[in-house]
Amino acid sequence: MLKLYDYLPSRNAWKVRQLLHHLGLPYQAIPVSIFEGEGRQPAFLRVNPSGKVPALGLEDGRTLAESNAILAYLADGSDYLPADRYLRAKVHQWLSFEQEQVEMSIGSLRYWTLTGKLPHRDATLVAGKRKAALRTLALLDDELATRLFIVDGRYSIADISIFAYASRAEDAGLSLAAYPHFRAWLERVQSQPGFLPEVHPYSIDPHSGNELP
Ligand SMILES: N[C@@H](CCC(=O)N[C@@H](CS)C(=O)NCC(=O)O)C(=O)O
Known part of the structure; x- marks a missing residue:
């Protein structure tokens, strides 16, 4: 197994x-x-x-x-990864984008916010992450204005990957009000059959306030 x-x-x-x-x-x-x-x-x-x-x-x-x-x-x-060579490469484009731009901005800010570490982080670093996070949300909103899902309008692992942290932007105090196409995409992902809605809070782990080793 x-x-x-x-x-x-x-x-x-x-x-x-x-x-x-x-x-x-x-x-x-x-x-x-x-x-x-x-x-x-x-x-x-x-x-x-x-x-x-x-x-x-x-x-x-x-x-x-x-x-x-x-x-x-x-x-x-x-069905979650296209067979077509170009579309597969597009999925990988967005998987790289997720790691570089979604996780590194929204993911970090969310982690620091929810585990109480934000006030201990350098203010310039936090401001830079916030700017990058807002740029990332605006970019996604633009992309999703013209198609239902991120690659070829079809739900794929690119959507799953980006959704993981982008959907939690409000946990980091980032308002989604200015991004209607992005919000509509969040709803489309959440309505996929078999969507796993549960978000486990860091508070279930008494050690999550510690810095990682
Ligand atoms: N790029 C990695 C990042 C993985 C990652 O940062 N995992 C965190 C939890 S979300 C972790 O295990 N951190 C432990 C550590 O850094 O020691 C991925 O996408 O899998």
Whole structure:
């Protein structure tokens, strides 16, 4: 059976849980207590040398890390990743965008806000992330003005990936009022059959106020 190295409040891990659910693939969840340093233990570093979740253990013992790489692996041959070469590359374009622009701005701000770390971060850094987050939301709003989903108007792993953190922008105090097309897309993603609505708060982990090791 597949193994998912997981941390419930992680939206990167949610991406993988969501796709596994869409695909109806059973898996064993292995919780990793990242704030207690479990991710930096030798046993987990053999699964993912970067010490982060999510990571996937395959039936044959091989492992795979990085949420978007896991999405691409699991979605291969399914409706969630197009067969056409150009459209697949477009999906990868948006997966890279997600890591560089969505996770790094909205994801960081949200994490610092919800775990009480924001006041301890450098003000210039926070202002830069906020500017990048608003630029990212405006860009997505523009793109989604002309199509239903991010690649070729069809729901794919690009939508799952971007949705993970972009949909939580308000957790970081970012208003979505100015982005109607983006908000309509959020609703379309949420109405997909098998959508996993649960958002696990950091407060379920008494260690989440700690800095990561
Ligand atoms: N680029 C990675 C980021 C993974 C990541 O940052 N995971 C966080 C939880 S959301 C983590 O495990 N952090 C633990 C640490 O940095 O030690 C991905 O998309 O999977």
